[in-house]
Amino acid sequence: MKMLLSVVAVAGLTVSCDFHQHVHALMAQDSGAPKSAAAAVAGMWQLSMQTPHGPMNAGMQVKQDGTKINGTCNTDHTGTVTLAGTVDGKRISFSMEIPGGPKITFSGTVEGNKMGGTTDFEGGAWSAARAPKDL
Numbered sequence: 001m002k003m004l005l006s007v008v009a010v011a012g013l014t015v016s017c018d019f020h021q022h023v024h025a026l027m028a029q030d031s032g033a034p035k036s037a038a039a040a041v042a043g044m045w046q047l048s049m050q051t052p053h054g055p056m057n058a059g060m061q062v063k064q065d066g067t068k069i070n071g072t073c074n075t076d077h078t079g080t081v082t083l084a085g086t087v088d089g090k091r092i093s094f095s096m097e098i099p100g101g102p103k104i105t106f107s108g109t110v111e112g113n114k115m116g117g118t119t120d121f122e123g124g125a126w127s128a129a130r131a132p133k134d135l
Helices: 002-029
Strands: 043-051 054-065 068-075 079-088 091-097 103-111 114-119 125-130
Antiparallel strands (some): 043 125, 068 079, 091 103
């Protein structure tokens, strides 16, 4: 009888250990797909966007820390405004709050020295090209 209990106990521990290792292996696999590296967007950009009043151009200085970006955008119409956002692989999203006006969110993609997309402000299109001195 003692022999039978010992065999059952050892078998139970073995199954328990195998189950524990299997759970850890599954958890390691389910940690999410590896994210692609954030596109490099730090530097000076020439921003163009469509507005209800026609096209607007601006100089945009972007700083980047991993996937987080911040910086400034300077236009004749609004002066200098700050921007903040994120880059996830080639996807970019940033917002700027216009003094006395709306907060505008820009969403799009980065392709090398160009990026572009749409804004949440009347669905206007925007594009940006890296300034020549940053090429």
